[in-house]
Amino acid sequence: MLDRFPRWFGLSALVLLAALGIYVGIVYHQADGLRTVVEASSDVVAASFEIERAEQETLAGSVVSAAQALYADRRLESALATIDASPDPRFRAESRWMRQQYTSATGLQVILQDRQASERSRIILGRLRVTLSELSDTAVMMYRISHDARARSVRWLFLTELGAIALAMVSLVALIGLYQRYVRHREQAERSLQRANESLQVHADEKDQFLFAASHDLKQPLRMVSTYLDLIQRELGADASAKIQHYFSHVQDGAGRMRRLLDDLYSATMAERPSDHAEDFDLTAETAAIGNLLGDPLRDAGGSLTIARLPRVRGDRARVAQVLQNLISNAIKYRDPARPLLIAVEVVEEPDRCTVCVRDNGQGIASQHHLEIFRLFKRLHGPEIDGTGAGLAICKRIVESWGGRIWVESTAGTGSTFFFTIPRA
Amino acid sequence: MQFLTMRRLFVVLIVLSVAGLGGYAAWHAIHPRRMALRLGTAPQIISGQAQIAAAFGDFAREGLDVTIVPYPSGKLALQAMLAGEVDLATVAETPLWRAAGEHRSLVLWATLAETRRSVWIIARHDRHVATPTDLIGKRIAVSFGTTAQIYLLTLLDLYGIERSRVEIVDVPPQDMAERLVAGDVDAGCIWEPFASKVERALDHPVIMHDAIIYRMTWNLVGRTDGPTMPVERVLRAIERANQRLRSDDPRVVDELARWCDLDRDVVRNLLPDHHFSLQLEGSLLVEIEEQAKLLGGPGATVPDMLPLIDPAPLRRFLPEAVSIPLDIKTDHPTSLPDSADPARHDAR
Numbered sequence: 001m002l003d004r005f006p007r008w009f010g011l012s013a014l015v016l017l018a019a020l021g022i023y024v025g026i027v028y029h030q031a032d033g034l035r036t037v038v039e040a041s042s043d044v045v046a047a048s049f050e051i052e053r054a055e056q057e058t059l060a061g062s063v064v065s066a067a068q069a070l071y072a073d074r075r076l077e078s079a080l081a082t083i084d085a086s087p088d089p090r091f092r093a094e095s096r097w098m099r100q101q102y103t104s105a106t107g108l109q110v111i112l113q114d115r116q117a118s119e120r121s122r123i124i125l126g127r128l129r130v131t132l133s134e135l136s137d138t139a140v141m142m143y144r145i146s147h148d149a150r151a152r153s154v155r156w157l158f159l160t161e162l163g164a165i166a167l168a169m170v171s172l173v174a175l176i177g178l179y180q181r182y183v184r185h186r187e188q189a190e191r192s193l194q195r196a197n198e199s200l201q202v203h204a205d206e207k208d209q210f211l212f213a214a215s216h217d218l219k220q221p222l223r224m225v226s227t228y229l230d231l232i233q234r235e236l237g238a239d240a241s242a243k244i245q246h247y248f249s250h251v252q253d254g255a256g257r258m259r260r261l262l263d264d265l266y267s268a269t270m271a272e273r274p275s276d277h278a279e280d281f282d283l284t285a286e287t288a289a290i291g292n293l294l295g296d297p298l299r300d301a302g303g304s305l306t307i308a309r310l311p312r313v314r315g316d317r318a319r320v321a322q323v324l325q326n327l328i329s330n331a332i333k334y335r336d337p338a339r340p341l342l343i344a345v346e347v348v349e350e351p352d353r354c355t356v357c358v359r360d361n362g363q364g365i366a367s368q369h370h371l372e373i374f375r376l377f378k379r380l381h382g383p384e385i386d387g388t389g390a391g392l393a394i395c396k397r398i399v400e401s402w403g404g405r406i407w408v409e410s411t412a413g414t415g416s417t418f419f420f421t422i423p424r425a
Numbered sequence: 426m427q428f429l430t431m432r433r434l435f436v437v438l439i440v441l442s443v444a445g446l447g448g449y450a451a452w453h454a455i456h457p458r459r460m461a462l463r464l465g466t467a468p469q470i471i472s473g474q475a476q477i478a479a480a481f482g483d484f485a486r487e488g489l490d491v492t493i494v495p496y497p498s499g500k501l502a503l504q505a506m507l508a509g510e511v512d513l514a515t516v517a518e519t520p521l522w523r524a525a526g527e528h529r530s531l532v533l534w535a536t537l538a539e540t541r542r543s544v545w546i547i548a549r550h551d552r553h554v555a556t557p558t559d560l561i562g563k564r565i566a567v568s569f570g571t572t573a574q575i576y577l578l579t580l581l582d583l584y585g586i587e588r589s590r591v592e593i594v595d596v597p598p599q600d601m602a603e604r605l606v607a608g609d610v611d612a613g614c615i616w617e618p619f620a621s622k623v624e625r626a627l628d629h630p631v632i633m634h635d636a637i638i639y640r641m642t643w644n645l646v647g648r649t650d651g652p653t654m655p656v657e658r659v660l661r662a663i664e665r666a667n668q669r670l671r672s673d674d675p676r677v678v679d680e681l682a683r684w685c686d687l688d689r690d691v692v693r694n695l696l697p698d699h700h701f702s703l704q705l706e707g708s709l710l711v712e713i714e715e716q717a718k719l720l721g722g723p724g725a726t727v728p729d730m731l732p733l734i735d736p737a738p739l740r741r742f743l744p745e746a747v748s749i750p751l752d753i754k755t756d757h758p759t760s761l762p763d764s765a766d767p768a769r770h771d772a773r
Contacts (some may be wrong), residue, residue: 093671097700100541100636107637111583123582127638128714133708134640137748141704144745 009179016171020164027160034153037091040082041146044098047076048139052132076102083142090149094142101135208269215266222262226255250316257388261377264390268376271397275316278402280425283310283356286317287345290325303331303341310347311354312425319398320422323406324358326391328417331360333385336415353404353423361415370408395420446759459490460655461661465502465511468495468685469617470695471643472515472540476684477677479508486665500571503646505532508556513654515698517572518642522713524726530650533730535703535739535746536642537663538670542698545620546633548612554631557584563611566596566604573598575716576639581720583638602626616641618685618694636698642709656738660703664743667701691743696725705749707734 036247080102083095108128233240233248240248254417284307291305298305305328313320328343335341339361348355365380372378374396379389399406399420411417442724462484466472476493478484484491485573496502499516500523506514515537525531548554552563557580567573574593581588596604602623612631615623624630645663647654669677678696682689710730717727736747 093700096697097702100698104541104637104640123579123719126718127579127583130640130708130712130715131637133711134706137704137706137708140748141706141745144748148745170754264529344758 007183009175012175016168016175020168024161024164027157031153031157033086034149035085037083038146038150040079041142041184043079044083044139045143045337047079048136048143050114052136063209090145094138094145098135098138099140101131101138105131105135125163197258198270204272208272211265211269215262215269219259219262222255222259223225226252226259229255261390264377264388264394268390268394268397271319271322271394274401275319276317277318278314279316279317280312280315281320283313283320283347283422286321287324290328293325294328297329297332298341298343301335301341303332303335303343306342306344308344308346310345310356311349313354313422314424314425315402319401323395323398323420324356325396327358330391330418331358331362331416333387334381334416335360335362336364336413349424351424355419355421357417357419358372359417364412364414364416365408366412368409370410373408374406430476452536459485461490461492462513462627462654462659463492463494463511464513464515464659465494465496465505466515467497467499467502469499469543470681470685470687470692471517471540471641471699472499472545473681473684474666474670474701475515475535476662477669477680478662480680480684481666481669481677483662483665483669484659487655487662489655489658489662491659491662493500497597498571499643506646506648509651512651513645513659513735515643515645518644518709518713519572519575519716520570520697521644521646522728522730523570525730525733526726528648530648531630531733532647533705533734534645534736535705536644536709537702537703538667538699539640539642540699541640542634542638543638544573544614544616544634546577546580546612547605547620547623547627548631548633549608550629550631552611554633555610557581557633557635558586560612561586561590564592564609564612566594566601566613568598568601568690569595569596571595571616572639572641573614573616575719578719579638580635583635594622603637605630617666617691618687619759621687621691622747640712642712644709656735657742660738660742664703667703670696670699670701687746702746703739703743704746705734705739707749710749 080095080099083091086092086095105128108124108131111124144304229248229252236244287307287310291307324345328345331343332341342361346357346359348357369380373380374392376393377389378393379387396406399422402423404421406418406420408416408418454687464475466475475491479491479493494502494505494511496505499514499533500520502511502514503516503520503524505511507524521531521533532596546560548556548563554560554563560581565577567577569575577593578588582589594609594610596613598615598619604610605613605623606626613623624632645656645659647656678689678692681687681696682692685692713730714727717725734749736749740747
């Protein structure tokens with residue numbers, strides 16, 4: 001199921017999720033920072049209760065109780081330190097002001113501890129009362145600011161979460177919509193492709209039928225032409241002038257070449273058709289048999305064929321043999337007369353297939369011809385080398401009939417290596 | 426032909442008239458007529474929010490055309506406001522409560538700022554004053570009815586110096602430097618920017634300051650017997666100015682230095698000890714009560730400030746800033762709510 005999802009879909013979903021995650025993370029981080037300040041300002045307010053108590057004590061005129069109450073709660077200092085670290089400038093401003101008031105109150109408390117000061121405790125208590133009142137007011141204000149900020153933050157957080165969820169849902173719906181659209185388009189494309197393939201197949205079948213019929217049906221009149229040419233030549237015998245005999249030889253050569261072309265055309269047409277004779281066989285033995293078959297021309301060329309240990313493969317034995325025979329024949333045909341011909345058949349094994357290599361030290365092929373040599377009736381040489389230019393095209397069609405691939409690696413003047421893949425047994 | 430030309434001319438005139446009227450209406454919709462106000466205050470750092478709001482266009486943004494009228498002290502600004510010279514005043518708490526007993530038409534809307542570093546005692550070095558107890562037997566100048574007097578009396582009481590053992594004389598702030606230079610007085614109790622002027626005028630002056638004994642507040646006041654004021658908009662503008670003052674904007678420091686006629690470094694040094702924040706706190710009432718006791722003794726009559734406080738404009742605008750424990754019901758509105766402000770209607 002997952003492999004049906006396109007790459008962009010997964011990527012978009014990941015990016016979306018990451019963006020949402022980062023967004024929500026930032027929001028929660030900010031909310032957490034605010035929570036710290038809110039907790040600290042709650043401590044301030046708690047401390048302000050003690051401060052108020054101290055204020056009440058000052059009203060009652062009790063210096064000692066006021067001092068004790070003021071010192072009873074040390075949380076104020078730590079709370080102010082936390083608020084100082086707040087990114088919100090309002091908290092910092094209030095904290096700074098509270099610190100000044102607190103310093104003032106503690107300063108007055110120190111004066112109160114002076115024995116002589118007790119004589120003028122009224123004024124000191126009065127100032128202490130004012131300072132404590134300020135401190136208490138500021139604490140309340142800070143609590144209100146933090147409470148307000150927290151309320152706004154919670155609202156914002158709620159709205160953000162709601163927005164994030166809504167955004168995620170909208171994005172998900174959009175992604176699903178896009179995916180459905182993609183699937184619809186892909187199905188349409190697949191159907192179009194299938195129709196095109198079917199149409200192509202029909203055309204290919206028709207083409208094959210045409211080529212088959214042409215190559216087969218043309219052979220019959222050609223054979224008749226050749227037969228009657230032989231009869232005419234035989235009737236004329238020695239009476240035919242040298243010129244007539246020369247003409248006859250040209251006509252017979254042309255007929256022979258046409259026959260070979262029709263044979264190759266027939267072979268190429270048949271090669272495209274999938275074979276229903278697949279079997280497991282030993283590729284080494286098959287290659288050795290072909291080596292024997294081509295023993296005479298190989299010896300005439302003064303060449304040698306080396307066959308590595310090849311695996312068992314699966315395919316149409318006759319077709320595989322035809323591919324090997326064509327490739328080895330080509331190696332003999334296009335040998336370099338300047339050096340002894342060496343042909344080697346090797347293999348690169350893979351888990352489910354193998355790549356067969358036919359290597360020679362012949363004339364080689366320039367890189368610009370590496371593709372076109374596999375085209376039907378494509379020849380790189382003149383009439384000095386016999387052939388129709390169909391051999392490699394037939395090889396290509398045979399190899400592709402089992403889903404394989406054929407290619408060449410070669411440099412002009414250094415030899416060639418032809419590769420083709422075939423399933424392992 | 427003649428008839429056609431006249432008709433065309435008539436149509437063109439009509440079109441031009443309609444376009445002109447439309448343009449005029451659109452211009453007034455975009456630029457409403459600003460409400461003109463005069464605000465009296467003393468050029469000090471603590472009172473800088475009004476000047477900053479005026480200089481940086483915060484009043485204009487609220488549709489107000491505020492003219493700042495400077496006075497040597499907040500007390501004089503308050504007196505000018507009571508005399509009808511200005512519409513609003515900003516003033517410290519001491520002149521405010523001193524006037525409250527006599528002028529019941531006073532109304533306090535908000536505390537704009539406060540500081541614990543506002544008043545200094547400056548003495549001539551040849552009078553051998555090094556500590557507060559050295560003030561015994563000395564002639565000390567102070568402006569009566571101001572925060573400086575409260576500061577001085579608190580200091581004397583705190584150090585156990587009976588008032589009979591010093592001679593306190595009433596000297597206006599603008600005359601302080603001259604009287605000290607002349608040697609007519611030994612020391613003076615004065616606030617900025619006059620303190621800096623005295624410091625510059627004297628040769629090696631002795632400066633004393635105790636931050637723990639006194640806090641000065643600066644407040645916005647008006648009158649209930651005058652025209653109703655757009656207080657909420659004034660407060661909005663001042664809150665914006667307060668935010669500027671809390672920032673480290675060097676342009677604000679420059680403007681304050683110019684306004685107070687102080688050195689920029691002096692302003693930069695003093696500014697962090699000022700708390701620019703709109704509020705109405707219970708501690709203001711406690712402070713006034715203590716000041717009244719300080720001036721009149723333990724049995725002194727404390728002016729009833731509650732009926733003079735109108736928290737409504739600030740509460741509408743900045744509810745968390747109002748922590749004063751009262752819920753006053755006034756028979757007469759002292760300020761315009763935003764929705765009832767005619768200028769605001771114009772703006773819409």
